[in-house]
Amino acid sequence: MSKRRVVLTFPPSLVELPITYRLVKDFDLKINIMRAHISPKEEGKLVLEVEDGSTEQVEAGLRFLEEQGIRVTRLSKEIKWDQESCVHCGACTAVCLSQALYMSPDWELDFDPNKCIVCELCVTACPLQILEATF
Numbered sequence: 235m236s237k238r239r240v241v242l243t244f245p246p247s248l249v250e251l252p253i254t255y256r257l258v259k260d261f262d263l264k265i266n267i268m269r270a271h272i273s274p275k276e277e278g279k280l281v282l283e284v285e286d287g288s289t290e291q292v293e294a295g296l297r298f299l300e301e302q303g304i305r306v307t308r309l310s311k312e313i314k315w316d317q318e319s320c321v322h323c324g325a326c327t328a329v330c331l332s333q334a335l336y337m338s339p340d341w342e343l344d345f346d347p348n349k350c351i352v353c354e355l356c357v358t359a360c361p362l363q364i365l366e367a368t369f
């Protein structure tokens with residue numbers, strides 16, 4: 235099983251292109267849309283998790299997108315959180331738009347790596363510098 239998290243940036247002329255449909259139908263990929271910013275006449279952005287049985291199939295799908303003029307940024311980093319040192323101040327949650335970092339009902343910080351889009355905004359937001367982007 236191969237899984238890639240990618241950011242797709244596309245010009246206004248390609249906003250109408252049925253990207254996820256083509257990836258599912260032509261390349262037999264499973265797509266999870268994590269974030270989307272698409273509006274007519276503007277550059278669009280999609281954060282996708284692309285999954286399949288083989289790396290070749292995922293890469294073929296991503297190459298197809300690049301051939302259409304879409305910029306594909308592969309996210310190869312992940313966020314590490316030093317949970318032991320955390321003081322649960324919540325500063326990192328204010329910048330985490332995907333809500334991967336969130337306060338639990340008892341006001342302790344929790345982290346869902348599956349929602350993380352590795353934007354790295356939390357890395358600089360943490361006063362204790364205990365959030366780190368690693369390869």
Ligand code: SF4
Binds near residue numbers: 329
């Ligand atoms: S890098 Fe940090 S701020 Fe960005 S999505 Fe991941 S946890 Fe949230």
Ligand code: SF4
Binds near residue numbers: 361
């Ligand atoms: S900003 Fe740092 S110390 Fe504060 S809750 Fe987030 S990880 Fe913990």
